[in-house]
Amino acid sequence: MKTLIWPVAICVLLSGTLSGQFPPDVILELVGGNTGDEFGYSVAAVGDVNGDGIPDLIVGVPYFMYPSATFNPSARVYSGPTGSTIRIYELPGFGFAVAGAGDVNEDGYDEVAISFPYDSSHGVNAGLVQVFDGHSSEILFEFYREPRDVLGYSLAGVGDFDGDGGPDLLVGSRSAPTDIHGAGIVRVYSFPPSRTLRRGQRGGGRGRAL
Numbered sequence: 001m002k003t004l005i006w007p008v009a010i011c012v013l014l015s016g017t018l019s020g021q022f023p024p025d026v027i028l029e030l031v032g033g034n035t036g037d038e039f040g041y042s043v044a045a046v047g048d049v050n051g052d053g054i055p056d057l058i059v060g061v062p063y064f065m066y067p068s069a070t071f072n073p074s075a076r077v078y079s080g081p082t083g084s085t086i087r088i089y090e091l092p093g094f095g096f097a098v099a100g101a102g103d104v105n106e107d108g109y110d111e112v113a114i115s116f117p118y119d120s121s122h123g124v125n126a127g128l129v130q131v132f133d134g135h136s137s138e139i140l141f142e143f144y145r146e147p148r149d150v151l152g153y154s155l156a157g158v159g160d161f162d163g164d165g166g167p168d169l170l171v172g173s174r175s176a177p178t179d180i181h182g183a184g185i186v187r188v189y190s191f192p193p194s195r196t197l198r199r200g201q202r203g204g205g206r207g208r209a210l
């Protein structure tokens with residue numbers, strides 16, 4: 001019986017430790033600077049955007065509550081572990097979700113994905129996802145869906161999901177026109193092989209409905 005009691009006692013001790021007696025340390029704190037920033041509405045680890053070997057962070061600043069003309073929505077990339085600003089993406093609309101997309105073009109710099117689920121430039125609320133080159137910050141890919149799909153309600157990098165050697169991207173839609181209204185849908189997108197991009201199709205995904 002003793003051999004059964006000891007493991008239970010050890011388990012309780014660990015549970016107490018994790019429940020709040022010794023909370024994790026805050027090692028970095030970033031704050032918004034303007035009224036209505038809603039800094040931190042979305043956050044993600046983005047791998048190594050600036051190629052220094054240290055993981056970086058992205059923070060969405062959507063101005064969801066104050067869509068005034070005073071400030072524009074943005075997404076900001078910070079270097080770990082100092083929190084120094086690497087890049088600020090000034091966005092044309094409400095940037096809803098952010099994610100690390102991995103090194104799609106295999107140049108040593110990880111890419112950044114930002115979504116605009118209520119973008120209507122390709123149909124009412126079709127949504128839009130843009131993937132920015134981590135090094136140059138140019139748009140490497142952008143894609144959208146059918147009207148009312150609301151593509152990009154959520155985003156996540158999933159690594160090489162299909163085993164083709166390139167990183168893939170998980171994208172949620174709030175709705176789907178061929179589905180039950182509001183049922184939602186999740187898709188995993190696989191980018192073309194990086195050798196295709198090197199042959200001159202950087203940005204060639206722009207405007208395609210995938």
Ligand SMILES: [Ca+2]
Binds near residue numbers: 054056080
């Ligand atoms: Ca870095």
Ligand SMILES: [Ca+2]
Binds near residue numbers: 107
């Ligand atoms: Ca890259």
Ligand SMILES: [Ca+2]
Binds near residue numbers: 160162163164165190
């Ligand atoms: Ca893949």
